[in-house]
Amino acid sequence: MSTxxxxxxxVSLPVDIRLKLVERLLQSLNPSQKEIDEMWATEAERRVREIESGEVKTVPGDKVFSKISDRLKE
Incomplete structure (x- = not known):
């Protein structure tokens, strides 16, 4: 079937069916909050592994904010 x-x-479907179709299509485009939470949890776990393995180094918050402040002054 072509597009x-x-x-x-x-468009020839009854309005109530079209509404359900639209809702379903929108859901397929926008992940649910549960899916978003799961993605963030996976990302957090990955970052913890990278820190624990020494793959990445952390930077103290005061240094981060100091650098940001310096850049904003430029």
Missing amino acids: EELMSEA
């Missing part, structure tokens, strides 16, 4: 055929079929 045009699909669109033609979709």
